[in-house]
Amino acid sequence: MTAKKINMKDFLINNGIIVVLVLLAIFTAIKQPSFATPDNLKNIALNVAPRFIIACGVSGCLITRGTDLSAGRIVGLSACLAGTLLQKPGYSGKFFPNLPDFGIWWVFVVLLICILVACLFGLINGLVVSYLQVPAFIGTLGMQLIVYGACLVYTNATPIGGYRPAYTEVAKGRLFGFMPYLFLIALAVGLVIWFVYNKTPHGKYMYAIGGNEQAAEVSGVNTKKTKIIIYVTAAALYALGGFLVGAKSGGSSVNMGMGWELEAIAACTIGGVSVNGGIGKVSGVLIGVLVFEILKTCLQYLGVNTNYQYIAQGIVIVVAIALDIRKYIAKK
Amino acid sequence: MAENYRLEMVGISKSFPGVKALDKINLKVRPGTVHALMGENGAGKSTLMKCLFGIYKMDEGEVLIDGAKVSIANPDDALHKGLAMVHQELQPVPARSIAENMYLGRFPIYKIGPLKVIDHKTMNAEAEKWLKDVKMTFNPKAKLGTLSIGQMQSVEIAKAVSQNAKLVILDEPTSSLTDNEVEALFRIIRDLKSRGVSMIYISHKMAEIRQIADDITIMRDGTYVGSWEVADISDEEIVKQMVGRELGNVYPPKDDYRTEETVLKVSHLSSIHERSFQDCSFELKKGEILGFGGLVGAQRTELMEAIFGMRNISGGEVEVLGKKVEIKCPKDAIGDSVGMITEDRRGNGIFGCLSISDNTAIASYRNYTTAGVIQKKRVASVVKDSIAKLSIKTPNDRTQIQSLSGGNQQKVIIARWLASNPEILIMDEPTRGIDVGAKYEIYQIMIDLVKQGKSIIMISSEMPELIGMSNRIIVMCGGRITGEVEDSEATQEKIMAYATKFDINKTENNSKQEVKS
Numbered sequence: 001m002t003a004k005k006i007n008m009k010d011f012l013i014n015n016g017i018i019v020v021l022v023l024l025a026i027f028t029a030i031k032q033p034s035f036a037t038p039d040n041l042k043n044i045a046l047n048v049a050p051r052f053i054i055a056c057g058v059s060g061c062l063i064t065r066g067t068d069l070s071a072g073r074i075v076g077l078s079a080c081l082a083g084t085l086l087q088k089p090g091y092s093g094k095f096f097p098n099l100p101d102f103g104i105w106w107v108f109v110v111l112l113i114c115i116l117v118a119c120l121f122g123l124i125n126g127l128v129v130s131y132l133q134v135p136a137f138i139g140t141l142g143m144q145l146i147v148y149g150a151c152l153v154y155t156n157a158t159p160i161g162g163y164r165p166a167y168t169e170v171a172k173g174r175l176f177g178f179m180p181y182l183f184l185i186a187l188a189v190g191l192v193i194w195f196v197y198n199k200t201p202h203g204k205y206m207y208a209i210g211g212n213e214q215a216a217e218v219s220g221v222n223t224k225k226t227k228i229i230i231y232v233t234a235a236a237l238y239a240l241g242g243f244l245v246g247a248k249s250g251g252s253s254v255n256m257g258m259g260w261e262l263e264a265i266a267a268c269t270i271g272g273v274s275v276n277g278g279i280g281k282v283s284g285v286l287i288g289v290l291v292f293e294i295l296k297t298c299l300q301y302l303g304v305n306t307n308y309q310y311i312a313q314g315i316v317i318v319v320a321i322a323l324d325i326r327k328y329i330a331k332k
Numbered sequence: 333m334a335e336n337y338r339l340e341m342v343g344i345s346k347s348f349p350g351v352k353a354l355d356k357i358n359l360k361v362r363p364g365t366v367h368a369l370m371g372e373n374g375a376g377k378s379t380l381m382k383c384l385f386g387i388y389k390m391d392e393g394e395v396l397i398d399g400a401k402v403s404i405a406n407p408d409d410a411l412h413k414g415l416a417m418v419h420q421e422l423q424p425v426p427a428r429s430i431a432e433n434m435y436l437g438r439f440p441i442y443k444i445g446p447l448k449v450i451d452h453k454t455m456n457a458e459a460e461k462w463l464k465d466v467k468m469t470f471n472p473k474a475k476l477g478t479l480s481i482g483q484m485q486s487v488e489i490a491k492a493v494s495q496n497a498k499l500v501i502l503d504e505p506t507s508s509l510t511d512n513e514v515e516a517l518f519r520i521i522r523d524l525k526s527r528g529v530s531m532i533y534i535s536h537k538m539a540e541i542r543q544i545a546d547d548i549t550i551m552r553d554g555t556y557v558g559s560w561e562v563a564d565i566s567d568e569e570i571v572k573q574m575v576g577r578e579l580g581n582v583y584p585p586k587d588d589y590r591t592e593e594t595v596l597k598v599s600h601l602s603s604i605h606e607r608s609f610q611d612c613s614f615e616l617k618k619g620e621i622l623g624f625g626g627l628v629g630a631q632r633t634e635l636m637e638a639i640f641g642m643r644n645i646s647g648g649e650v651e652v653l654g655k656k657v658e659i660k661c662p663k664d665a666i667g668d669s670v671g672m673i674t675e676d677r678r679g680n681g682i683f684g685c686l687s688i689s690d691n692t693a694i695a696s697y698r699n700y701t702t703a704g705v706i707q708k709k710r711v712a713s714v715v716k717d718s719i720a721k722l723s724i725k726t727p728n729d730r731t732q733i734q735s736l737s738g739g740n741q742q743k744v745i746i747a748r749w750l751a752s753n754p755e756i757l758i759m760d761e762p763t764r765g766i767d768v769g770a771k772y773e774i775y776q777i778m779i780d781l782v783k784q785g786k787s788i789i790m791i792s793s794e795m796p797e798l799i800g801m802s803n804r805i806i807v808m809c810g811g812r813i814t815g816e817v818e819d820s821e822a823t824q825e826k827i828m829a830y831a832t833k834f835d836i837n838k839t840e841n842n843s844k845q846e847v848k849s
Contacts, residue, residue, distance in 0.1 A: 208686065
């Protein structure tokens, strides 16, 4: 009897946020029947896809006891970069008026350019965190400002629109007419990241660094190299995320992805990625992103004022991390 | 002897689960004297002091100050009763001023209405007065971090005096001081003595005891050996009293598996820090268990960590398997077939939140990888084998290592190195904090390893373990190798004599300094 009680308590500590949100979703579905329609669920799924990709990137940093506050800004930069290079040939406000039409493959080339540019910033993040040993919080905070500035300089703060159909098709298109590309890309990223985390030495080293960095070094792990790879990979994923978000919204500006790093960190934490390092699963990251997105949608459907939505999200983040720490303390 | 004592500790006993840490210890300190407290590592000196300061609750015994029975609840309470401690590892706030460090937690205060404000003027003036009292002329507003360790210690003593301490405990105060600083410290001690302050002086250094102490109490394995006036006891007698115990039958039968082949040759290895290991040379033979003995602070761990690439060296060479190697980080060492089980299991040994499987395989994943993918089956079978071979007690290989006992955790770390299969394994205090049964099993694993032609370096602070397990023992003291004994000739007295051979070092140090200048 008591054992059951304790299990119940453990269950609530471990999954409290998720339980509350499932209840919230049920409540919303009853009050607003339009919430539980296939259209809306599909909409949520499409919103989740890019955010999941970005959260996957952040999760590596978190597992090694770091963080990456430049995520959202790199998303924005990537969206702008892709936007400027993928405008319709006849569009009047073209960023590069003389950019020739390279054909359909150009979309992939641009994606590659976005990823390469982001990787450069990710590399700097990694070097600063591993070699200069600047705390990740500070190092990537600096990078957040740098990337934002770079994006402002590049776009001159003008909004970008008039995308080629080939680009917007990436987000709007469906395989065999029913499976959105966006969904497939996110699925592929999830699988690759899961594979790396669980099946490769790099993944094992990542968990080891998060578990005990000194012990990892003593065990012969090249901790610096591992961390650099993590920050570069993360940046590449932000770039992919930004590219997709740009395609999805059909336009972009420097403010795209603002604050997404915090959302991603919060989602990871809700999904069980420990802020104390060493613990975190890709499936957890997915759950975290889902929960966070459902929370936002529920609040919208319940007609909660946007201003209050921020307050609710903030509370969820703090409670999630407080519960995460509790798990850790309980284990001692 | 109807003498009155400043402090009397009578019949102090303290047990921890499974261990009797203190067994009826007596300590009587006369007013205005320095009382040396001596004993090997783990003899219980620190535990006794922790009992005195109320950090541990004693099970039995009583404490009297100036003849009155007292009970001390915590270090703060001890301070109010006139006891102060200068710790072996100082805990200052280097970025704040000297005065602030001295008055931390008891700042002089004046009130502006309901606001409490620190009275800096009074604090600085008071601090300066007390510093002068111990012949220190520092500006109390200077940052503590600008002082040397010796000077910080003096500040600590000034702090103790300013709190009206009647008894000051100095725990290995000279372990990181230069000769000049030691002289300065001794002047302060003599001055305090003349003013009737008593001191308990914990140290291993025989020469210092002779210079400064009046009485001596010796402890061994948590028991009370006896008390003497320093003038009445010889150095040899002190050493004998510190180690005089019988070797138990806790070691597996040992054979000599040594061969002529040298697997590790260390020549003139010196640390970048002057007070760490200097000019250390030794050789390790294939199939040998080479013990490293010495007291805490002998820099044995530092030397081994340098060989393993965890610390920087200023000079010297390391040859592994006949080849000169340059080891810059543990990864290089592992590449050169050297493994190391570190002393601080929690700090840089285990990955607490990871599974036994991950903890075992972490150092050898690169050997079990095809095309960048870990061969899950091979890893699983290696882990399964080690769990069976080392009889690690665990529900399964996915259990988090932090839920195991210390002995089983240590076995997992041994398994980690068995999996990576180095020719040379350095084991730093391999049986610390482990119960007797697990100890025996670890000894057996070590013997199996040398039987297979591996070579082991074992640092141990437990002398019976050193003698019971090693083929040969190298003893260090103050960062230098001071002696070497074959196991057939090894006695605890001999090792202890080498381990306390500070005087020789000093003359060597001095001659070196002269050469430099």
